[in-house]
Amino acid sequence: MSQFTINLLFVGASFALYFGIAFWARAGSTKEFYVAGGGVHPVLNGMATAADWMSAASFISMAGLIAAGGYANSTFLMGWTGGYVLLAMLLAPYLRKFGKFTVPDFIGDRFYSRTARLVAVACLIIASVTYVIGQMTGAGVAFSRFLEVNNDTGLMIAAVVVFFYAVLGGMKGITYTQVAQYVVLIIAYTIPAVFISLQLTDTFIPAIGLFSNHTESGMPLLQKLDEVVRELGFRDYTADVDNKLNMVLFTLSLMIGTAGLPHVIIRFFTVPKVADARWSAGWALVFIALLYLTAPAVASMARLNLLSTIYPDGPTAQSIEYAERPDWVKNWETTGLIKFEDKNANGRIELYNDTPAFEAEATARGWNGNELVVNRDILVLANPEIANLPSWVIGLIAAGGLAAALSTAAGLLLAISSAISHDLIKGTINPNITDKGELFAARISMFIAIVVATYLGMNPPGFAAQVVALAFGIAAASIFPALMMGIFSKRVNSKGAVAGMLAGLVSTLVYIFLFLGWFFIPGTASFANTPDNWLFGISPLSFGAIGAVINFAVAFFVSSMTEEPPKEIQDLVESVRYPQGAGKAIDH
Amino acid sequence: MSDHNLNAQQYWQANLRLILGCLVVWALASYGCAILFRPLLSGIHIGGTDLGFWFAQQGSILVFIILTFFYAWRMNKLDEKFGLEE
Numbered sequence: 001m002s003q004f005t006i007n008l009l010f011v012g013a014s015f016a017l018y019f020g021i022a023f024w025a026r027a028g029s030t031k032e033f034y035v036a037g038g039g040v041h042p043v044l045n046g047m048a049t050a051a052d053w054m055s056a057a058s059f060i061s062m063a064g065l066i067a068a069g070g071y072a073n074s075t076f077l078m079g080w081t082g083g084y085v086l087l088a089m090l091l092a093p094y095l096r097k098f099g100k101f102t103v104p105d106f107i108g109d110r111f112y113s114r115t116a117r118l119v120a121v122a123c124l125i126i127a128s129v130t131y132v133i134g135q136m137t138g139a140g141v142a143f144s145r146f147l148e149v150n151n152d153t154g155l156m157i158a159a160v161v162v163f164f165y166a167v168l169g170g171m172k173g174i175t176y177t178q179v180a181q182y183v184v185l186i187i188a189y190t191i192p193a194v195f196i197s198l199q200l201t202d203t204f205i206p207a208i209g210l211f212s213n214h215t216e217s218g219m220p221l222l223q224k225l226d227e228v229v230r231e232l233g234f235r236d237y238t239a240d241v242d243n244k245l246n247m248v249l250f251t252l253s254l255m256i257g258t259a260g261l262p263h264v265i266i267r268f269f270t271v272p273k274v275a276d277a278r279w280s281a282g283w284a285l286v287f288i289a290l291l292y293l294t295a296p297a298v299a300s301m302a303r304l305n306l307l308s309t310i311y312p313d314g315p316t317a318q319s320i321e322y323a324e325r326p327d328w329v330k331n332w333e334t335t336g337l338i339k340f341e342d343k344n345a346n347g348r349i350e351l352y353n354d355t356p357a358f359e360a361e362a363t364a365r366g367w368n369g370n371e372l373v374v375n376r377d378i379l380v381l382a383n384p385e386i387a388n389l390p391s392w393v394i395g396l397i398a399a400g401g402l403a404a405a406l407s408t409a410a411g412l413l414l415a416i417s418s419a420i421s422h423d424l425i426k427g428t429i430n431p432n433i434t435d436k437g438e439l440f441a442a443r444i445s446m447f448i449a450i451v452v453a454t455y456l457g458m459n460p461p462g463f464a465a466q467v468v469a470l471a472f473g474i475a476a477a478s479i480f481p482a483l484m485m486g487i488f489s490k491r492v493n494s495k496g497a498v499a500g501m502l503a504g505l506v507s508t509l510v511y512i513f514l515f516l517g518w519f520f521i522p523g524t525a526s527f528a529n530t531p532d533n534w535l536f537g538i539s540p541l542s543f544g545a546i547g548a549v550i551n552f553a554v555a556f557f558v559s560s561m562t563e564e565p566p567k568e569i570q571d572l573v574e575s576v577r578y579p580q581g582a583g584k585a586i587d588h
Numbered sequence: 589m590s591d592h593n594l595n596a597q598q599y600w601q602a603n604l605r606l607i608l609g610c611l612v613v614w615a616l617a618s619y620g621c622a623i624l625f626r627p628l629l630s631g632i633h634i635g636g637t638d639l640g641f642w643f644a645q646q647g648s649i650l651v652f653i654i655l656t657f658f659y660a661w662r663m664n665k666l667d668e669k670f671g672l673e674e
Contacts, residue, residue, distance in 0.1 A: 579672050
């Protein structure tokens, strides 16, 4: 059986499973369907949250970025888990107590203002569309490899599939489908990692293998990796970063962005009790951590495997001949995501860090520039092939990658369409719209969102996980501060909140667009995106944290200059702080 | 001010103290051990690298899990103590 058939089998079987569960849950009883979120145990809810949360960015892209950046890209690991601590303590229990269903609902009520609600909708849409661009980038990579087509074609196919997946809609709301998606996703991620960890370190658990000895050389794996990359002119894998400020801000931006993303927050609205909202955050983090503790192991082992494929006799010896390249290189060449150019015409593949510092050594070895360009987003998907694992493992990872990309992309499209049709059109512009009209508006907005995301996904402003990180920065600068001040301060009023959200959003967007292109349109950037041009060395990916500080500062300043919020709003703030009995306390 | 109101205020103060304590640990594990203080911890070796690297790639995540469960457990106790549970 060819690899293509096996991939098809695994992807087909996993989709049959999701649809089957959706059908079974729906057929069981209509009531169950509606209370799915309400009646589900916090452990299962945590699992569903984890599936919702772990997207193409976590599954497909993140380990590739860590492999390339080493220690410096640990920011993704800390940033995308640490946010749950904030969520559990600062938002989830209180928003659950508030008891409405969407983020704009809370902001609109707490800041007693239609403008605040509209600004919140705008922030939500901008963050979600940016997020979808990242998902489409990842889905495009997965589809192009899996269907063995060019990357752009893969992206188009992904767009069509995501659109239909999202229109089918109902599926998404069913917690049990997401539980199944989580199981597929985590198995698909873990099994190849276990195999590779056994090959390289004789250790069964990848997270422990990362800190164990490399069997072949007998030295610690990370030391071996440092040694190999150093020979090729790269920075040590474990090397410390020079710009700690940027690293701190980037991590902070991802953390507060996590706590400000509407599709994550919404899961905590549906648990039965306030106490369950707290437990659910913990369980979600446990299930996310299963992947996040494995990811750094996948990253370092894949980097080592990749380099030993190119330099079978070690980095100081001759590299392999292009004619003898392994099948996975050929497969990925058809997608256009691996490119080879024989710059010194010696018929061999030379992969190294093409910098002035390494030039003398490269020239001495007869090299004339780096010859192999490997897109970082392919590393996780190519990992089992690089390690020569059995073909069923490769099929499994294709199924997992597609599950991750599709479920999150579809969920975000639903969030965008409901924000437009429910919060924007029905809630403000035309309250008398018919149900049919609302549904039509939802479909149209979904369609527009996917067209925009696909167009921008063809020339994305970064790798999948980086684009998603931008979405987090936007959420961090706009939504999180408004929610937090709404709960922890009685003094912040509608004018303050609106001014704060706008200041945070606009400052962050402008900073991002200056370096990555206005509205992400390729070729429109005002400055080259290099550390020399960045303000105080702060990268556009990290600016969300600064945007959040601006948001808080402006909101407090404007509020202190203007009137106090009305008494009933202060009572509302009081009431969300207590799981129960607060209502009685206010009545005294 | 009624007893109930006073009670509620004490509950909120206790919650804020707990949050502050947890956030200090949260920041020490991630921004502290994993990033800013990494050079200070470089003398402590673990699996071919230093403690700061371990905190950045694994340790901080484990601390986050412990923190969220600890907070949930303490808060649910606090709800009971103040009679505010559902």
